[in-house]
Amino acid sequence: MxxxxxxxxxxxxxxxxxxxxxxxxxxxxxxxxxxxxxATSAPFMCLTKxxxxxxxxxxxxxxxEMIVSFDPLKAKAKLxxxxxxxxxxxxxxxxxxxVPDEVTLTNLNLTISENIGRILNIGSDGKFxxxxxxxxxxxxxxxASDSKAILMAKCYPRYGIIGSKVAVIGVPSSMVxxxxxxxxxxxxxxxxxxxxxxxxxxxxxxxxxxxxxxxxNNVDEAIKYAKEGGFSYILDIWATQNYGHYxxxxxxxxxxxxxxxxxxxxxxxxxxxxxxxxxTTCISKNDPYVAPVPDKRLAKDGSxxxxxxxxxxxxxxxxxxxPKDVPLEEEKTYYVGGGLDIQIDxxxxxxxxVSLEPxxxxxxxxxxxxxxKPAKHEKGAVVYHLAQMFGCxxxxxxxxxxxxxxxxxxxxxxxxxxxxxxxxxxxxACLQGAWWYYIPKxxxxxxxxxxxxxxxQGASYTISIYKGQGSKLKVTDxxxxxxxxxxxxxxxxxxxxxxxxxxxxDKVKLKGVAETxxxxxxxxxxxxxxxxxxxxxxxxxxxxxxxxxxKCVGYDSALSLxxxxxxxxxxxxxxxxxxxxxxxxxLRLKGCFSELEKxxxxxxxxxxxxxxxxxxxxxxxxxxxxxxxxxxVDGTNNVxxxxxxxxxxxxxxxxxxxxxxxxxxDAWNITLVDFESERPLEASSxxxxxxxxxxxxxxxxxxxxxxxxLTAKSSLKDDSGWCEYMKRVxxxxxxxxxxxxxxxxxxxxxxxxxxxxxxDGDIRRVLDHYVEVDFKGWRYQEIPEPxxxxxxxxxxxxxxxxITAAHGFNYSKVSAIVVRIMKIPPGDSIKIxxxxxxxxxxxxxxxxxxxxxxxxxxxxxxxEILPDQCLVFKPEDGTCKIHSDNGFPxxxxxVQGETPVIMTxxxxxxxxxxxxxxxxxxxxxxxxxxxxxxxxxxxLET
Numbered sequence: 001m002x003x004x005x006x007x008x009x010x011x012x013x014x015x016x017x018x019x020x021x022x023x024x025x026x027x028x029x030x031x032x033x034x035x036x037x038x039a040t041s042a043p044f045m046c047l048t049k050x051x052x053x054x055x056x057x058x059x060x061x062x063x064x065e066m067i068v069s070f071d072p073l074k075a076k077a078k079l080x081x082x083x084x085x086x087x088x089x090x091x092x093x094x095x096x097x098x099v100p101d102e103v104t105l106t107n108l109n110l111t112i113s114e115n116i117g118r119i120l121n122i123g124s125d126g127k128f129x130x131x132x133x134x135x136x137x138x139x140x141x142x143x144a145s146d147s148k149a150i151l152m153a154k155c156y157p158r159y160g161i162i163g164s165k166v167a168v169i170g171v172p173s174s175m176v177x178x179x180x181x182x183x184x185x186x187x188x189x190x191x192x193x194x195x196x197x198x199x200x201x202x203x204x205x206x207x208x209x210x211x212x213x214x215x216x217n218n219v220d221e222a223i224k225y226a227k228e229g230g231f232s233y234i235l236d237i238w239a240t241q242n243y244g245h246y247x248x249x250x251x252x253x254x255x256x257x258x259x260x261x262x263x264x265x266x267x268x269x270x271x272x273x274x275x276x277x278x279x280t281t282c283i284s285k286n287d288p289y290v291a292p293v294p295d296k297r298l299a300k301d302g303s304x305x306x307x308x309x310x311x312x313x314x315x316x317x318x319x320x321x322x323p324k325d326v327p328l329e330e331e332k333t334y335y336v337g338g339g340l341d342i343q344i345d346x347x348x349x350x351x352x353x354v355s356l357e358p359x360x361x362x363x364x365x366x367x368x369x370x371x372x373k374p375a376k377h378e379k380g381a382v383v384y385h386l387a388q389m390f391g392c393x394x395x396x397x398x399x400x401x402x403x404x405x406x407x408x409x410x411x412x413x414x415x416x417x418x419x420x421x422x423x424x425x426x427x428x429a430c431l432q433g434a435w436w437y438y439i440p441k442x443x444x445x446x447x448x449x450x451x452x453x454x455x456x457q458g459a460s461y462t463i464s465i466y467k468g469q470g471s472k473l474k475v476t477d478x479x480x481x482x483x484x485x486x487x488x489x490x491x492x493x494x495x496x497x498x499x500x501x502x503x504x505x506d507k508v509k510l511k512g513v514a515e516t517x518x519x520x521x522x523x524x525x526x527x528x529x530x531x532x533x534x535x536x537x538x539x540x541x542x543x544x545x546x547x548x549x550x551k552c553v554g555y556d557s558a559l560s561l562x563x564x565x566x567x568x569x570x571x572x573x574x575x576x577x578x579x580x581x582x583x584x585x586x587l588r589l590k591g592c593f594s595e596l597e598k599x600x601x602x603x604x605x606x607x608x609x610x611x612x613x614x615x616x617x618x619x620x621x622x623x624x625x626x627x628x629x630x631x632x633v634d635g636t637n638n639v640x641x642x643x644x645x646x647x648x649x650x651x652x653x654x655x656x657x658x659x660x661x662x663x664x665x666d667a668w669n670i671t672l673v674d675f676e677s678e679r680p681l682e683a684s685s686x687x688x689x690x691x692x693x694x695x696x697x698x699x700x701x702x703x704x705x706x707x708x709x710l711t712a713k714s715s716l717k718d719d720s721g722w723c724e725y726m727k728r729v730x731x732x733x734x735x736x737x738x739x740x741x742x743x744x745x746x747x748x749x750x751x752x753x754x755x756x757x758x759x760d761g762d763i764r765r766v767l768d769h770y771v772e773v774d775f776k777g778w779r780y781q782e783i784p785e786p787x788x789x790x791x792x793x794x795x796x797x798x799x800x801x802x803i804t805a806a807h808g809f810n811y812s813k814v815s816a817i818v819v820r821i822m823k824i825p826p827g828d829s830i831k832i833x834x835x836x837x838x839x840x841x842x843x844x845x846x847x848x849x850x851x852x853x854x855x856x857x858x859x860x861x862x863x864e865i866l867p868d869q870c871l872v873f874k875p876e877d878g879t880c881k882i883h884s885d886n887g888f889p890x891x892x893x894x895v896q897g898e899t900p901v902i903m904t905x906x907x908x909x910x911x912x913x914x915x916x917x918x919x920x921x922x923x924x925x926x927x928x929x930x931x932x933x934x935x936x937x938x939x940l941e942t
Contacts, residue, residue, distance in 0.1 A: 003019035003020070003058070004019055005017065005018050005019050005024060006018075006019070006059050006060075006061040006066065008061075008081065008083060008088055009029075009083070010083050010084060010085055010086065010087070010088060011029070011085045011086065012028070012029055012030070012085075012086060012170055012171045012172065013026065013027065013028060013029060013130075013170030013171070014026075014027040014029060015027075015088070015168065015170070017044045017059050018059070019058065019059060019060075020057060020058060020059075021043055021044050021045070021055065021056030021057045021058055021059050021068065021069070022041055022042065022043050022044060022055075022056070023036055023042050023043070023044055023107065023108060023109065024036065026108060026110060026130065026170060028127070028128040028170065028172075030127075030128070030172060031127065031128065033128070035110045035111050035112060035128065035130065035149075035170075036108075036109070036110065036111070037109045037110055037111050037148070040109050042107050042108070042109040043055035043056045043104075043107060044056045044059060044068070044106075044107065045068050045070075045077065045103065045104055045105060045106075045107065046070075046103070046104035046107065047070045047073065047075055047077065047095070047098070047100045047102075047103050047104070048100055048101040048102045048103075048104075049073055049075070049098060049100050049101055050101065051101065054070040054071075054072075054073045054075075055070070056068045056069065056070060057069050057070055057071040058071070061081065064080065064081065065078060065079065065080055065081065065093070066078070066079040066080075066081050066090075067079075073098065074096075074097070074098070075095055075096050075097070075098035075100070076094075076095075076096045077092060077094065077095050077096070077103065078092075078093040078094040078095075078096075079091060079092055079093060080093055084186070086169070086171055086175070086179045086182060087167045087168060087169045087171075087179060087182070087183055088167070088168050089135065089165060089166065089167050089168075089187070090105060090106070090165065090166050090168065091135075091163065091164070091165040092105060092155065092161060092162060092163065092164045092165070093162065094162065095161060095162075099157060099161075100157070100161065101156070101157070102154055102155065102156050102157075103154065103155050103156075103161055103164070104152065104153070104154050105139065105153040105154060105155060105164060105166050106132050106151060106152065106153040106166055106168060107150075107151075107152060108130065108132060108149070108150070108151040108152075108168070109148075109149075109150050110123060110130055110148065110149040110150070110151070111148070111149075112124065112125050112128075112130065112148060112149040113125075113147060113148045113149070114126065115129075115518050116143060116145070116146060116147065116148065116149060116518060117143065117515075117518040117519035117520060118142060118143030118144075118145075118146065118477075118480055118519075119142070119143070119480050119481070119482055119485060119519045119521075120133075120143075120180075120482065120485050120519040120520055120521070121133065121141045121142055121143050121151050121152070121153070121482060122143070122149070122151075122176070122519065122520065123143070123148070123149025123151070124173045124176065125173070126173055127172065127173055128170070128171075128172060128173060129169070129170075129171060129172070129173040129176035130149055130151060130168075130169065130170050131151070131168075131169040131176060131179075131180065132151040132152070132153050132166055132167070132168055132169070133166060133167040133169065133180065133183055133189075133482075134153060134165075134166055134482055134483055135165040135166060135167055135183075135187045135189065136163065136164065136165055137159075137437065137440060137441060137444065137483055138155060138159040138160035138161075138163065138164055138437070139153055139154075139155050139164040139165060139166060140153065140154045140155065140156070140159075140434075140436050140437070140482070141153045141166060141482045141483075142436070142477055142480040142482055143480070144477065153166045156434075158433065159434070159437050165187075167183045167187065169183070176520070177200065177201070177520055180520070181198055181200075184486060189486045190444070190447055190486040190487050191486065192447070192453070192454070192456060192487070192489060193453055194453055194455055194489060195453070199455070199456075199489040199490075199522075200489070200520065200521070200522060202489075203589075204232075204455055204489075205455065205489050205490045205522040205558065206522070206556065206557070206558055206588075206589060207231075207232035207233060207558055207589070208229075208230070208231050208232060208233070208524075208552075208558045208559040208560060208561075208581070208585055209231055209232065209233035209234065209235045209275060209420070209526075209558070209560050209561075210222065210225060210226045210229060210231045210233070210234050210235070210560075210561055210563075211234075211235045211237065211277070211526070211527055211560050211561060211562040211563070212225075212234065212235075212236070212237065212562075212563055212564055212565060212568075213236065213237040213238075213239055213252070213564060213565075214234065214236040214237075214239075214252070214263055215239065215251070215252035215253070215263075216252065216253060216254060216255060216259045216262065216263060217252075218565045219262075219263045219266050219267070220266065221565055222234055222565060223266060223267060223270045223272065225565075225568050225574075225578065226270075226272055227270065227272070228575070228578040228579070228582065229561065229577075229578040229581040229582050229585075230578075230581055230582030230583075230584075230585035230586055231272070231561075231581075231585070232272060232273060233272060233273045233274070233275050233419065233420055233455075234267055234272055234273075234274060234275065235275035235276070235277055235420060235422060235560070236263070236274070236275065236276050236277060237277050238276050238277055238278055239251070239252035239253070241286070242284040242286050242287040242288075243278075243279050243282040243283055243284040243287060243392055244282070244283040244284060244287035244288070244289045244290075244395075244405060245287055245288050245289065245408065246278070246408055246409065246412075248260065257412075257415070257416075260412070260416055261415070261416050261417075264416045264417050264418060265417075268417070273419035273420060273455075274416075274417070274418050274419055274420070275418060275419060275420030275421060275422065275455070276409075276412070276413065276418050276420070276421050276422070277421075277422040277424060278409055278421070278422070278423065278424065278425075279390065279392070279424055279425035280405075280406075280409075280423050280424065280425050280426045280428075280429075280442055280443075280446070280458075281299075281394050281395040281397065281402070281405070281425065281426060281428050281429045281442050282389070282390055282392035282393070282394060282395075282425055282428060283295075283298060283392055283393040283394060283395060283405075284392050284393075285370045285391075285392065285393065286370075286371070289393075289401070290348070290370050290371065290372075290393065291370055291371025291372055292371055292372060292373060293346045293372070294343055294346060294347075294348055294370075294372060295401060297395070297396050297399035297400065297401035298343070298386055298387075298393045298394065298395070298396060298401075299386070299387040299393070299394040299395060299396040299397070299431065299432055300343070300384040300385060300386060300387060300396070301385055301386075301387040301431055301432075302323075302325065302326055302384070302385035303382055303383065303384050303385070304319040304320070304321055304323055304382075304383040304385075305319060305320040305321065305380060305381075305382065305383065306318065306319065306320075306344065306377055306378070306379055306380060306381040306382070306383055307319050307320045307359070307360065307361065307379065308379050309376065309377060309378050309379045310376065310377050311376050312367065312368075312374035312375060312376060313367065313374070314365070314367070315363070315364060315365045315366075315367070316355075316359075316361055316362070316363055316365065317342070317344070317349060317351065317361050317362040317365055317383060318359050318360065318361040319360045319361045319362070319383055320360070321360060322354075322355075322356040322357075322360045323354045323355075323356070323360065323361065323362060323383075323385075324356065326354060326385050327339060327340060328353065328354065338388055338389075339385075339386060339387070339388030339393075340352070341369060341370070341385075341386045341388070341393075342362060342383050342384060342385050342386065343383075343384045343386055344377045344381050344382070344383050344384075345375065345377055345381060346372065346373070346375065347367070347368060347372045347373060347374060347375050347377070348368075348369045348370045348372045348386070349362070349365050349366065349367055349368075349369055350365065350366040350369040350370075351363065351364065351365050351366075352364025352365065352366075362383075387431045387432070389425075389427075389428035389431060390425055390428060392428075394428050394429070394431060394432075395429075395442075396432070397429055397432055397438055397441055397442060398432075402441075402442065402445050403445065406442075406445040406446045406449055407449055409421075409446060410446060410449030410450055410451075411449075413450055413452070413454060414449075414450065414451045414452060417452070418454065419452075419453070419454065419455060420454060420455040420456075420457075421446070421454055421455075421456055421457075422457045422458060423442075423443055423446055423456065423457070423458035423459065424458065424459050425459060426439050426442045426443055426458055426459050427439060427459050429441070429442045434478055435478050435479045435481060436478055436479070436480060436481045436482060436483070439459075439481045439484060440481055440482075440483035440484045440487065443456075443458055443484055443487050443488075444483070444487060447487050455489045455490075456487055456488055456489050457488055457489065457490060457491065457493065457524075458484070458487075458488060485519065485521060488521065489522065490516075490521060490522035490523060490524050490558070491516050491521050491522075491523060491524070492509070492512045492513045492515075492516040492521075492523040492524055492525070492526075492557075493524055493526040493527055493560060494508060494509065494512065494526075494527065495527060495802065495806050496527045496528055496529035496531075496562050496806065497529070497801060497805040497806050498529060498531060498534070498536070498537040498805065498806060498807060498808060499536070499537045499786065499787065499788040499789075499791060499804075499805045500787070500788045500789045500790070500791045500792050500801075500805050501528065501529075501540075501544040501547070501548070502544060502547050502607075502789055502792075503788075503789045503790070503791060503792025503793065503795070504792055504801060504805065505525075505547060505548060505551055505604075506604040506605060506792060507792040507795040507801075508792075508795075508801060509525060509551070510551065510602075510604055513525065513551075513555050513557060514555075517555065522557070522558075523555060523557045523558075524557055524558040524559065524560055525548055525551055525552050525555075525557055525558070525559050525560070526558070526559060526560025526561070526562070527560050527561070527562035528544075528545065528548050528559070528560070528561055528562065529561075529562055529563060530545075530561050530562070530563030530567050530568060530571060530574070530577065531563070531567055531571070532566075532567050532570040532571050532886050533868065533885040533886050534808050535734075535737065535808075535809065535811055536737075536767060536785075536786055536808055536809035536811070537786075537788070537808065538788075538885075539571050539572075539573065539885065539886045539887050540571060540573065540577065541573060541887075542573050542576045542577050542580060543607075543623075543625060543928070545561075545577050545580055545581065546580050546584075546607075546609065546610070547607055549580060549581060549584040549610075550601045550606070550607060550608055551601065551602065552584065552588065553584060553587075553588050553593050553597070553598060553601050554598050554599070554600075554601035554602030554603075555598075555602060556588065556598065559581065559584075559585070561581070570886055571886055571887055572883060572884060572886050572887030572888030572889065573887040580610070583610055583618075584610060587610075587618060587938060592618070592938050592939055593938065594939065596936075597620060597936050597938075600620075600936065601620075606622075607622070607623050607624065607625070608620040608621060608622055608623060608936070609621050609622075609623045609930060610938075613935065613937070617937060617938065618937075618938035619935045619936060619937045619938055620935065620936040620938065621930050621931060621932065621934075621935050621936075622646055622930070622931040622934050623928055623929065623930045623931070624644075624646065624928070624929045625926055625927070625928050625929075626642050626926065626927045626929065627924060627925065627926040627927075628640050628909070628924070628925050628926075629784070629922070629923075629924055629925075630911050630921075630922055630923050630924075630925060631661075631782050631921075631922050632921050632922065633911070633912060633913060633915050633921045638910060638911040638912065639908070639909070639910050639911075640908075640909050641906050641907060641908055641909065642902070642906075642907045642909055642927055642929075643905070643906050643907075644902055644903065644904050644905060644906075644907060644929050645904065646904065646929055646930070646931030646932075646933070646934065647904060647931055647932065647933025647934060648904075648931070648932040648933045649902045649903070649904060649929050649930060649931055649932065650875065650876050650902070650929075650930050650932060651875070651902045651927050651928060651929050651930065652872070652873065652874045652875070652876075652927070652928040652930070653852060653871075653872070653873040653925070653926070653927060653928075654870055654871070654872050654873075654925070654926040654928070655847075655850050655852075655861070655865065655870060655871040655873075655923050655924075655925055656868070656869070656870040656923060656924045656925075656926075657846070657847040657865040657866060657867050657868065657869055657870070657920060657923050658784050658785070658867055658868070658920070658922050658923060658924060659737075659738075659784070659842035659843060659844055659845075659867040659868075659920075660842070660843040660844075660845045660867075660920045660921070660922060661738040661740060661782050661784055661840040661841075661842065661843075661922070662840050662841040662842075662843060664703070664740050664741075664742075664780065664838065664840075665703075666840070666841055668736075668841035669736065669740070669838040669839060669840055669841055670731060670733065670736050670838065670839040670841075671836050671837070671838050671839075672727075672729070672731075672739075672754075672817045672836075672837045672838060672839055673708070673727060673817055673819065673834075673836060673837040674836050675696050675704070675706050675707055675708040675834065675835070675836055676696070676704055676705055676706050676836070680696065680708060680727065681694055681708070681725035681726065681727050681819060682725060682726055682727065683725060684724045684725055684726040684818065685723070685724060686712075686722070686723040686724070687714075687716070687720065687721050687722045687723065689714060689715045689716045689721060690712060690713070690714045690715075690716070690721040690722065690723050690824060691712065691713050692710070692711065692712035692713070692723035692821070693710075693711050693712075694708065694709070694710050694711075694725050695708075695709055696708060696709070697709045697833070699833070700744050700778075700833040701833075702742040702744070702778045702833075702835050703742060703835050703836070704835065704836060707744070707833040707834060707835060708819075708833065708834040708835075709831070709832075709833050710725075710819070710821060710830075710831070710832050710833075710834070711829065711830065711831045712750075712821050712824050712829065712830050713824075713828070713829040713830075714824040714825065714826060714827065714828065714829075715827065716824075716826050716827070717826050717827070718826050719823045719824060719825055719826055720796060720797060720823075721823075721824035721826070722797055722820060722821060722822045722823075722824065723820070723821050723824075724818050724819065724820035724821070725818070725819050725820075726816055726817070726818045726819075727816065727817045727818075728815065728816050729814060729815065729816060729817055730759070730813075730814075730815065731814040731839070732811070732812045732813070732814070733756070733811045733812070733814050733839045734811045734812045735841060735842055736839035736840060736841050736842065737784075737785065737811055737839070737840075737842060738782065738783060738784045738785070738839065738840035738842060739754055739769045739781075739782075739783040739837065739838070739839060739840065740780070740781065740782050740783070740837075740838050740839075740840045741754075741780075741781055741834055741835050741836065741837040741838065742778055742779070742780050742781070742834070742835035743771060743773070743778070743779060743781055743832060743833070743834055743835075744777060744778050744779075744832060744833035744834075745773040745774070745775045745776055745777065745779060745832060746773065746776060746830055746831050746832060747773070747774060747775055747776040748773065748825050748828065748830050749772065749773065749774050749823065749825065750773050750821055750822065750823050750824050750825065750830045750832075751770055751771065751772055751773065751794060751797070751821070751822045751823045752770070752771040752773060752819070752820070752821060752832065752834075753768050753769065753770055753771075753794075753818075753819075753820040753821075753822055754768075754769045754771075754783075754817070754818070754819060754820075754837060755767065755768055755769070755816075755817070755818035755819075755820060756769075756786075756809070756811075756814050756816075756817065757814065757815050757816035757817070757818060758809055758810055758813065758814065758815065759810075759813040759814060759815030759816075760810050760813045763802075763803070763807060764803045765803060765807045765808075765809050765810075766803045766804050766818075767786035767787075767804070767809050768786060768787040768790075768791055768804050769783040769786060769787060770783075770787055770790055770794070771783075773830075773832060782840070784922065786809070787804075788805075791804050791805050792805075794822060794823065797822040797823055817837070819834075819837070842867075843920075844866070844867050845867070845918060845919055845920040846864045846865060846866050846867075846919060846920060847864070847865040847866075847913055847919065847920040847921075847922075847923055848863075848864045848865075848913060848914040848919050848920075849861065849862055849863070849864075849913055849914045850863075850865070850871065850911065850912070850913040850923065851897070851911070851912045851913065852900065852909065852910070852911060852925070853900065853909070853910040853912070854900030854901065854902065854907050854908070854909055854910075855900065855901075855903075855907070855908065857897075857898045857899065857900040857901065858897050858898065858900065858910075859873070859895050859896070859897045859898065859899050859900060860895070860896040860897045861873070861880065861893050861895055861896075862893070862894070862896055863882060863891075863893045865882060865923075867920070868885035869882055869883065869884055869885060869890070870882070870883050871883075871893065873893075873895065875899050876930075879892070880892065880893040880894075880895050881893060902927070902929055909925075909927075911923070911925055
């Protein structure tokens, strides 16, 4: 018998598998181009057994079923093959007598290197697109490369091998979405609709939403704000007393479910749509599923055997085996499970430690925890460790508890008439196993119970986003949760940042949005905060939100604003910010922006202001914001230059008064790192390829008797090398938020980062303070506040915005000081010396009579500005006002002198103010320079 190649052919693609089991060609019939990568000989299938991978060695096809051999393993896989007009399917029917570790169902290694969507498992060069879709939950489909189309699909015994099924698509790029929709409908996959259209194409996914906590009392105000911002949806951060039973909080819903229905009715009556945000698989510790009798269907992530009987008072729980791999302390990392609770029979016990030497067991136990009752337990009873994340227990996704919890939510969605749901926290389900399987399993359980059109979003879709949300989350291909693509209507949202909004857009959001769009998933720019002033960050500013709106237009994507009614009331910029959002939203949804304008708005760092020009027509004007910190009026620190490359520029000026920092030797300062002590710092960690050393020395001393000397050497080929040293402390820095020290630089451009580490809460919080060592010799560094935008300038050196930018910080509970060297030159060494590092006492002195001179023209502001207040001068509008720290206008200022002019080119700036001892001399000065030669007209008036 002659072995023949297997030819699988439909209207658009010819797929040839050689008789010896290798992918031979994958031909676009329209162009006759073969997309198989000939440089890599890839088998059609693989079977792994006992850790050894066996490629397919022979393929036979009778027109309906395919038999695949894997010599020398005596295994034969039987596949059912169906050829349809625009796709073909492969279903695994049998693996013979062999039970494999895993089966690779498809392994298409193509030459396509453009538009790679690893989650959808697709690649497209603009002419031809190839995609491999999993047709059920047990089948894992993913792209194996960021740079080219390597389209993989696998299955595993744990999740089911027999019945695993894929669709292989090869069609013109212009029809690939239509083909995927056909696959969904033909193969019984989720295929949601919104306003009667497939959700991936529905206009609804382009519409923005306001994200707040609603109540019966505040819903009218929320509707007002939503309409002022041009939002189409309001997403409710649902106020419940618990997760699991989701008992409504009577403070928000005094009329219970009827009150919740009334909220939705009011939103609909106002012409808006209503959404609900929930945590999905979480069971809070005050839920009836926990107490007085814990449900047997709570998820467990460890089990042991009770070595001896215990009574109700025993504080030691003996086990037959050492209780390894259980948490020893409560985790403070958001995306890491933990918890110190065990369950025996109907009792939950909290342990304080473990004994890994005989007698084995759990020590320092608190009996009858979480509202359960202490009880006797017999020898041989099972001791379960309860899985936890987000401070909650979890639903065991293999039990009927998943159906109970999802039905509770689905009933509320259906009965109240919600139009949107955000299924948050589903990533906690991955504590039970593979991310790609358990996250969609949970979301699918919700989806199947909805009886109305619902815009569905949820956690865990975009890999690039999660890389920035916690260094302990080790992102791998397993996180490509392909099946959720069918369930979700759009994606790319991340948690808000409190510091560095624009940098977050450029370094995190743009990458996430682009990745989402490459996967043919509609994207949103969210969540962005609307915040009021806090000790570690400023109130949200209009230019921050306008920058986000720029990018929403560039990518034709929705915006979401996460806030609270209290913050909307408490931020004085709210009316201006909502007006900005409304105008962009109106023009974007009307299709008023040209492709040229969108292209310009997509560029990282490109910033435009939407204004009305001649004749009342909308236009976009380029704008650049340039900020400088003035520490003293000494003829040096208060003089700098501003380079302007915009034509016919005008400007706006903002002067923000800062608390005055005490002198370095002030007695009220708090020493953070004392280089004259015995152990000022302890070695913490380094990047691979970096060696470092710290010691105290008298080689170079600026103040005191000794300095800290830090040296590091990198063998890396780029500047990603870093090292850090840490000191544990317990400090209250509420009145000493500034950082001051002397540094002897080597001029090599490394970055010194002094970090404050927070000591409370369930999430690790860090404040960065940077010094760019681009100088030689001694220089004093006074850093009055933590980093904002520069966090993302050096993002590649941390890749963890979640701990550095996303949260507030409690200065009264500082638990550690970290001295970190980043951006070490490749293949080079660095050496710096430091004086003692101090937290500087703040003095709330006013800034009086500030002035700005540009060239020969000088404008003076006869006013007194308190710390954190700001003066905003808009020469074009003829206005000058003092604003509070939350942006509320306090008073108008009558300016004196001649208004300066910013010129194209280099402009010398001089700042001045009154300088008596009881006055501040430091401020942050920001010029907003607006170009008037590069105006982009919008084609439609409002």
